Amino acid sequence: MIFQESETVELKEIVVDDIKKEIIAFANGEGGRLYIGVRDDGTVTGLESVDNVSLQISNMVRDAIKPDLTMFLHYKTIEIEEKQVLEIEIQRGTERPYYIAKKGLRPEGVYVRQGYSSVPANDTAIRRMIKETDGDRFEEMRSLEQNLTFVEASREFARRNVEFGLQQMKTLKLLNNDGIYTNLGLLLSEQCKHTIKVAVFQGTDQSVFKDRREFSGSFFKQLNEVYEYIDIHNQTQSTFNKLLRVDTRDYPEDALREALLNLMVHRDYGFQASALISIYEDRIEFVSVGGLVSGIDLEDIMMGISVCRNQNLANVFYRLQLIEAYGTGIRKILNAYHDVKQKPEIQHTQNAFKIILPNRNQNLERKEEYEVLSKTEQQIIELMKQNGKLSRKEIETKLELSTSTVLRLLKKLTEKNLVVQNREGRKVNYHLIEN
Numbered sequence: 001m002i003f004q005e006s007e008t009v010e011l012k013e014i015v016v017d018d019i020k021k022e023i024i025a026f027a028n029g030e031g032g033r034l035y036i037g038v039r040d041d042g043t044v045t046g047l048e049s050v051d052n053v054s055l056q057i058s059n060m061v062r063d064a065i066k067p068d069l070t071m072f073l074h075y076k077t078i079e080i081e082e083k084q085v086l087e088i089e090i091q092r093g094t095e096r097p098y099y100i101a102k103k104g105l106r107p108e109g110v111y112v113r114q115g116y117s118s119v120p121a122n123d124t125a126i127r128r129m130i131k132e133t134d135g136d137r138f139e140e141m142r143s144l145e146q147n148l149t150f151v152e153a154s155r156e157f158a159r160r161n162v163e164f165g166l167q168q169m170k171t172l173k174l175l176n177n178d179g180i181y182t183n184l185g186l187l188l189s190e191q192c193k194h195t196i197k198v199a200v201f202q203g204t205d206q207s208v209f210k211d212r213r214e215f216s217g218s219f220f221k222q223l224n225e226v227y228e229y230i231d232i233h234n235q236t237q238s239t240f241n242k243l244l245r246v247d248t249r250d251y252p253e254d255a256l257r258e259a260l261l262n263l264m265v266h267r268d269y270g271f272q273a274s275a276l277i278s279i280y281e282d283r284i285e286f287v288s289v290g291g292l293v294s295g296i297d298l299e300d301i302m303m304g305i306s307v308c309r310n311q312n313l314a315n316v317f318y319r320l321q322l323i324e325a326y327g328t329g330i331r332k333i334l335n336a337y338h339d340v341k342q343k344p345e346i347q348h349t350q351n352a353f354k355i356i357l358p359n360r361n362q363n364l365e366r367k368e369e370y371e372v373l374s375k376t377e378q379q380i381i382e383l384m385k386q387n388g389k390l391s392r393k394e395i396e397t398k399l400e401l402s403t404s405t406v407l408r409l410l411k412k413l414t415e416k417n418l419v420v421q422n423r424e425g426r427k428v429n430y431h432l433i434e435n
Contacts (some may be wrong), residue, residue: 046083252336
C-alpha cells in the first residue's frame, strides 16, 4: 500500500495537537482518511499500541471538538511491513461547522480542507455552513460569538419575576441541544451586533438635524433606553374645557410602545443594517429592516393576522409580558388614535416596514388655526379639502371673488403655513399642507 497526502488523505507519524484541525477540516468538508504511524513522505513507521492511540484520539475528539463528532469517526488497524498503522475514516458531519471548543465558532476555531492542508475558514464560509445545517431562520442558527453575557437579560427577567437559568435558556432556545448559543442568545446578550438609530429633525423633513443617537447592547437595554429617549420627545400640550385642564401628549404611549416592540420583534436580523426611528415635528416614523413575511400582505396585517418572523424572540417577549398576544400590536396602535382624525400609516417595500405615528397636538394646533380664520379663508380651506389642488382662477370662479382678493387671501394662508404654492411649468396651483 502506497501512502500519499491529498485533499482527502492526511499522514501523521505520531499523535500531535494539530490532528484536531485535520479531523475538523475533513468533517466540515467531504470527509477523508487520517493515517497515524506514517511519515509525510509515505514511510511507514508504525505504532507500538494502536489501541492506546485510538483511545487518545477518541478522548481528544470528545473533549476538544464541538459539536459531538465521535459518531462520524471510524477506527481501523491495518498492518503493513509487519508494522501497525491506525486508519481513521472521518465522514462529513451533519452539524457543521465543527470547531475547536476553546476557540469557538470563529476562523481560528473552524477549519476546512484546502489542497493538502487544513486552513482556518473565513466568516463567509462559516455562515454558509451554519445556514446549510440550521436552515434559514436566523434566530435558530448557531451564533458565531459564543462568549456571551446576560447581565441585562437577567435583570429584566428578575424584574418581572421570571426565572432565567440554564434550563430556561434551553427552553426559550437561547441554547440549542448541544449547549451552543443560538443567534437568539446573541440578540439578548451584551454582545448583540444589531443597533437602533434614532434621529430628531427640525420641522417636517430631514434638512436639519437636532439630535441623533445609536443604541446598542442587549435587546433589553436597547428597548428600555430607546423608549426613554422617545418619551423625552413626547411633549404634553394642555388645553381647557371650561375650568377643566386637559393634558394631551403628542403621541399615545400605547402606540409608541407597540410600534417600538413591532420594530424589534418583526425585524429581519439577517440584514446588518440598523433599525431607524425618525422624530419630526408632526410625526414619528419607525422603519424596520425586512418587509412582510412571505405569503402575508398588508390587508392581512390590518385584520390582525400575524406570521412572526422571529417566533422564538416573540415567545421571550410574551413570557415577559411585553406583548400580550401575537397579532394585536397594529390594532392597539390604531385604537390609540380612535378619537384622532389623522390615523397612523403603514408602508412597506420588499425589504422594509414603516409605521408612521402622527403628532396629535400638531393636528390640534392646526384645528385651532382654522377656527380663527376669516369666513372667506375658511371657505378656501374647505374648497381645498374637497378638491385638492386649485388654481387662483378656480378659487375666483367658485367663490365669486376678485383676483386681488384671492391673491391677498392666499398670501395670508401661505404665511400662516396652511397653504403651499406649487408650480408645474407655467401652471400655478395651491393646496393644503398635509399633516
